[in-house]
Amino acid sequence: MEFFSLEQIQELARHYGYWAVFAGIAIENTGIPIPGETITIVGGFLAGSGELNYWLVLITAIAGAVTGDNCGYWLGRIGGWQFLLKLSRFFRLPDDEVLKAKTKFAENAAKAVFFGRFITLLRIFAGPIAGIVEMPYLKFLLYNFMGATVWGCIIVTLSYFVGKIIPLDQLISIIAQFGFVALLIVVGWIAIPVLVKSYQKNPS
Secondary structure: OOOOOHHHHHHHHHHHOHHHHHHHHHHHHHOOOOOHHHHHHHHHHHHHOOOOOHHHHHHHHHHHHHHHHHHHHHHHHHHHHHHHHHHHHHOOOOHHHHHHHHHHHHHOHHHHHHHHHHOOOHHHHHHHHHHHOOOOHHHHHHHHHHHHHHHHHHHHHHHHHHOOOOOHHHHHHHHHHHHHHHHHHHHHHHHHHHHHHHHHHOOO
């Protein structure tokens, strides 16, 4: 939300309605870091206050998530690997280490695409990275749709009902904190085995 205040997001959602929900989450899932989830939460909140229709917010959120991830997937599939190699060489990372990371993600791509929607940052990059590791498209499409549906139902329904009880900014903060904690868990799950293996090879 660095570039948009909550008031601006609410104004966008009120003015453009379902199109704002669709475009917001679609652009975010393409790989562009805008507050798409926040726009979806605001959409559910406005549905709870009677300004929008719950079912239309839910459908547009799911459709936007699926569309955005598909765009991100093909961007990653077409040119993402070469871009990643250039980026890794800029930071002087060995190509074989980058290849190992690609293989590791490919092994867990389905989980990343499905659960990534609930995790800060991974929600933005899961689609492009799935394309980079060349996850089979039909498999990606299935997990993408299932993940988008579960995510949409939870986020829209939660903001619809809970938004009637607590202030909108507090609701957004709680969901953001959950996503950040989930990110820390994922980082720990990846980093701890690497650190342990490194220590075992080079004990002090």
